[in-house]
Amino acid sequence: MILEDTIVALATASGSGAIAVIRVSGPNALKFTAPIFNAKNKVSLLEQKSHTLQLGNIIDNHRIIDESLVSVFKGKRSYTGENTVEISCHGSPFIQQEIINLLLKQGCRSAKPGEFTLRAFLNGKMDLSQAEAVADLISSDNAASHQLAMQQMRGGFASEIQKLREELLNFASLIELELDFSEEDVEFANRDEFQQLITRIQKVLNKLIDSFAVGNVLKNGIPVAIVGEPNVGKSTLLNALLNEDRAIVSDIAGTTRDTIEDEISLGGIGFRFIDTAGIRETTDEIEGLGIQKTFQKIEQAQVVLYLFDANKVKTEKLNLQQVKTEVEKIKNRFPGKPLLIVANKTDVLTEAEKETFQQEIPELKLLSAKEKVGVEVLQENLLEFVNTGALRSNDTIVTNSRHYDSLLKAQEEINKVQEGLNMGLTGDLLAIDIRQALYYFGEITGEITTDDLLGNIFANFCIGK
Template structure:
């Protein structure tokens, strides 16, 4: 693939603000020569790629702006596959502005958000899925999101999809060829072979599609709703998990009237803990609004923690609650709070009735909280396979589902003996969505939308 050496661009690659060190990245045509005109030290034009050089940056009057380290990355062995220079200077806002001003005077322009990564994509450094993983890796705020982004950056599912797409292209070409010989009733594409190829693609697509529910929760934070009757101890549990007085705790039932939310990291996974109003028949308008909001949160939950006072509830009552939770088709755990009020024998009876779905705790002392949090992380880990790709991007999910739908139509057409022209339409649709997913088919609007979300300097 021909490398596109475009006009030189520059940007601050480190976070803005005063710091010990700042890095200014320059990429594009004559990036090394331009930097060399400002640099006093070794002649950068004669230095090898992947070398670092100490010197000074000076203006036209030979005034020293700063002592710097300059790193050279010659095309195509660089992030953008263009000539790239990284200037490590002191993190003074003044120094950064002066160096950028000198670069602009030499014909460099300021980079747009994500422009370095966009150039890397256009020059074939990686595909569009991997390019988007760069932004996800930068934004990763937990071990789980970091792991998902890194897997995607290393190729994830896109390499496998590219190979399968190429095979599908070959079959589509044969189907198109049959259209040219429509009157002669010839068959170039073996239908059984096409069916097997579609099956093999679907075997790759469907686990990825199913992984989005978990992947999206990991990326946004796993919405974990604390629900139960008033005075069950939900606010006490929230405070104990966060180790701070986040919610008001009172013996008066119905104290929590609105949704209270905070984040908790457990084993590298970000959970969004949502404390809700107690579920009961409301006694006033304000409480009724709170109860309605609780029901809305339950509808959006990724995990439900149903908390109840084990000394006040009955097994029949909790069985009815569990039946309702099962209908929601999301993981749940029954948390029997205030376990100190029951004898060990009674607690054993509760556990025999509800099995692993029940965890007894004492929220006000923190007893058994570790067992409960392990249950939460277990729900997430049970739906992810270490080293396997988890889809976290809505754009990817939409193209995967559209591809799967088109391939399902191809199979239906094969079973029904559909003519070549209808098969060709569905194959083209599948190929288009696969191509837009990996970036083999792109539009300027698509690229502008994706890379505009990146930070400047990346």
């Protein structure tokens, strides 16, 4: 990407709409846009002040393409930190393309994915973690992921990391200075103060690393696997949770032979429900593959919802102990996995029978997916599995796997520095691990970057952002 180029792209979603916005950014943004725009007030775009709007016509020689509003943002006061023009035109795809073609003829280049935000980062308008949060904000589809992205865009934990990095850098400079006076046995870096800093850094790193477990599921949605024997109402429950006919429902056992997934928002948190093939012994090769996939999905799920048919237990006089046995099998195979035990079709039970079920399995949830009775209570139970305390209290939460990886590596290096202090190592040996910790801190905020790193990050952006 060449920063001296002036780039252009559609900033709004492609296709027809009431309004479309075309963004131009670069040193010649005003120069390239001015010839194709006739303002109603007859003032040239080149003479307009920053942060002003002009109404006028977009023209191709003397042919009017559209009547548009043109916004001017100059230099550091723009989103990208360079001259920027935004053309708000009518949302016809033909008009959009005509205007973009005119700008390309004037000398603009088509923007690459994320190039506007990349320029904002390179021009010091935001650090790298904030730039990544822009993509998260665009893709957020529930209140929790939106709040996390906004927190990150406001600085998030990057400002905390930046402050600690500066303090560590100061001590690193003093330790490096000691190396120049190694023969005189002088100590510029106070070891007690340095120990206090290392302890503080370890505490912050531990907190941020631990937050990733919560942040990752809040950002990407919490996967919930609905499992149980065939024909107990798993697909009916999925449809009831989603409030739509997403899965095929049939009285024939084994209808679901592959996993079906869909996502909804409960209490502002995204949940991804996975309807799996019924677990049973089978000679059907296709159904068997579906059952194998069921166990894979349980492994990936954050919460497991085990469903059984209460009517079957009642009419066939099965012992609830058999249900307990199946539950124990799942618990043993997936220890530590949160598990909800749900009895479906309880609309056929008497109150006394319901009490018996609850006495046998105290943690049991009762519902009728077909009648949609108890579904709301089940949704509330699912929310109880989510640790939203940190989100509610605006604590810093890490959601980005790249940040998480850099934090783990920084923690490893800081722990080495701690070990070195405990062993009384000399400054030259401490300096090696300090430099590595500084490197990983810098990777998060963008002080340390490579072309490959930036390419990987911004390639995931949409064009025009």
